[in-house]
Amino acid sequence: MSSATTFSGKDSHKRVRSHSNPGFLQRLGDTAGGTLVGVGLVFLSIYILFTNEGRALRTASSLDEGLSQVVSLGTFSSHDFQNNNRLVHLSAPLRTSKTLHDPNYGVEVQAVKLKRHVEMYQWVEYQESKDYQENGETKTETTYTYNTEWKSELINSRNFDKEIGHQNPSAMAVESVTVVAPQVQVGPFTLSEGLVEQINNFQTLSLTGFTSSDSDPFLTVHDDYFYHTRQPKRPEVGDVRVRFSFAGLSGDDGPAQTVSVVAKQSGERLVPFKTKSGDVLEILYPEELSAEEVFMKERQHNSMKTWGLRAAGWALMFIAVQMTTRIIYTLVDWVPILRDLVSVGLKVFAFCVSSSLSLLAIAAGWFFYRPLMAAALGALALLPVLLARSGLPAKKHL
Structure with missing residues (x-):
C-alpha cells in the first residue's frame, strides 16, 4: 500500500x-x-x-395489574397508613430541603438537580473518503478538514492525520458535574432514588444579573455562559465556557414543579412496586396527570x-x-x-x-x-x- x-x-x-x-x-x-x-x-x-x-x-400485564390496584391519593398534609405497601398515585409539587449551589461561580437554585456543563474550544478533524479505480489498483482519497468548535468531550489531537498546527489541550480546566438534592419530597412522601433519577427535564439557568468577576478578569458572562476568556466572541483553542441548568424546580426561584408519581407507599417513602408479572412499577412524569393518564402514557411508551x-x-x-x-x-x-x-x-x-x-x-x-x-x-x-x-x-x- x-x-x-x-x-x-x-x-x-x-x-x-x-x-x-x-x-x-x-x-x-x-x-x-x-x-x-x-x-x-x-x-x-x-x-x-x-x-x-x-x-x-x-x-x-404489569400495567394492567397496576391500573386495577392503584389508589389515587387526594390533597392532604399527613400520611394515610391504610395505604401502606399499596400502589398509590399522587400529583403534587416537588419540595427539597436545601438550595443547590456552585461556589466556584456563585450560582444557586432550589431544585432537585443542578448541572454544570463544560465545553472547551478545540480543533475537530473531519474525514471524507471516496474510492476509485486507477491502473488496476483501488485508490482511496481522503480529505481531512479541521475546524474549531465548542465540544463537551476532550478531543485527542494526537490521533489527527496532521497534528501540527491543530494541537488540543490534554485536559479541561473545569469538569462537568451534576449535583442532586439529598432529599426530594412530593406531598408528604420522600422519593426513592429511582424516582429522583427520572427528573431530567433540564432547563438552562438564566445568568441575567450576573456580571464579570472582578477577582478573575478572564471570567466573562455572555448569553447564559460563563466564559473563561476576555473575548467570548473570539475564543481561542483551550478556552472554556460553562453553562448551568436545573431540573425539578422546588423553591423560591419560581413556582415549584408539579409531578405525578405512581409507586408503592412504604411508610413515609415512595418505593418500587413489584407486580405479579415480575416487573417493577416506579413511574414519574413532570406534569399533573391522573392515574389513568399515567398508565396510558406507559402503554404508549411500551x-x-x-x-x-x-x-x-x-x-x-x-x-x-x-x-x-x-x-x-x-x-x-x-x-x-x-x-x-x-x-x-x-x-x-x-x-x-x-x-x-x-x-x-x-x-x-x-x-x-x-x-x-x-x-x-x-x-x-x-x-x-x-x-x-x-x-x-x-x-x-x-
Missing part, C-alpha cells in the same frame, strides 16, 4: 492511499468469514425479537419500544441474511450482467427470508401467552414459501 498527501486549503488536505485489487481467492475468503458473522447475527436477531415479545407482554425493537431486529436479520449470501455474489462478480441480476435477486431473497424468520421469532415469543396469535403469525411467515411453491410447474406423471 502506498500513500500521497496533497494540500487543498489552509485547514484541509487530501491523502491518497492505493492498494492492489484482491484476487478471487482472497475475496472468497473474506466473504466466507462474513458468512460466519452473518450466521451469528441471525441468532442475535432471533434473540432480540423473541425476548422483546415476552418483555412487551410482561410489561402490558408500544413504541416494542415496535422499535421489532424494526431493529428485522433490520439486523436483513443484514445478516445478506452477509450469509454474499458468497454467492462473489462467485459471479466477474460477469457484469450476471453480477447485477444476482445482486437484485439476493436482495429480494434477503428481504423475504428476513421477514419470514422475524415473524417466526415473534410468533415463538407469543406462543406461551397467546397460541392462536402465534399460529397466525407462523402461517404468515410461511406465506412466501407457499407462494413460491405454488408458482412451480406441476410434475408430469407418465
Whole structure:
C-alpha cells in the first residue's frame, strides 16, 4: 500500500492511499468469514425479537395489574397508613430541603438537580473518503478538514492525520458535574432514588444579573455562559465556557414543579412496586396527570419500544441474511450482467427470508401467552414459501 498527501486549503488536505485489487481467492475468503458473522447475527436477531415479545407482554400485564390496584391519593398534609405497601398515585409539587449551589461561580437554585456543563474550544478533524479505480489498483482519497468548535468531550489531537498546527489541550480546566438534592419530597412522601433519577427535564439557568468577576478578569458572562476568556466572541483553542441548568424546580426561584408519581407507599417513602408479572412499577412524569393518564402514557411508551425493537431486529436479520449470501455474489462478480441480476435477486431473497424468520421469532415469543396469535403469525411467515411453491410447474406423471 502506498500513500500521497496533497494540500487543498489552509485547514484541509487530501491523502491518497492505493492498494492492489484482491484476487478471487482472497475475496472468497473474506466473504466466507462474513458468512460466519452473518450466521451469528441471525441468532442475535432471533434473540432480540423473541425476548422483546415476552418483555412487551410482561410489561402490558404489569400495567394492567397496576391500573386495577392503584389508589389515587387526594390533597392532604399527613400520611394515610391504610395505604401502606399499596400502589398509590399522587400529583403534587416537588419540595427539597436545601438550595443547590456552585461556589466556584456563585450560582444557586432550589431544585432537585443542578448541572454544570463544560465545553472547551478545540480543533475537530473531519474525514471524507471516496474510492476509485486507477491502473488496476483501488485508490482511496481522503480529505481531512479541521475546524474549531465548542465540544463537551476532550478531543485527542494526537490521533489527527496532521497534528501540527491543530494541537488540543490534554485536559479541561473545569469538569462537568451534576449535583442532586439529598432529599426530594412530593406531598408528604420522600422519593426513592429511582424516582429522583427520572427528573431530567433540564432547563438552562438564566445568568441575567450576573456580571464579570472582578477577582478573575478572564471570567466573562455572555448569553447564559460563563466564559473563561476576555473575548467570548473570539475564543481561542483551550478556552472554556460553562453553562448551568436545573431540573425539578422546588423553591423560591419560581413556582415549584408539579409531578405525578405512581409507586408503592412504604411508610413515609415512595418505593418500587413489584407486580405479579415480575416487573417493577416506579413511574414519574413532570406534569399533573391522573392515574389513568399515567398508565396510558406507559402503554404508549411500551408500544413504541416494542415496535422499535421489532424494526431493529428485522433490520439486523436483513443484514445478516445478506452477509450469509454474499458468497454467492462473489462467485459471479466477474460477469457484469450476471453480477447485477444476482445482486437484485439476493436482495429480494434477503428481504423475504428476513421477514419470514422475524415473524417466526415473534410468533415463538407469543406462543406461551397467546397460541392462536402465534399460529397466525407462523402461517404468515410461511406465506412466501407457499407462494413460491405454488408458482412451480406441476410434475408430469407418465
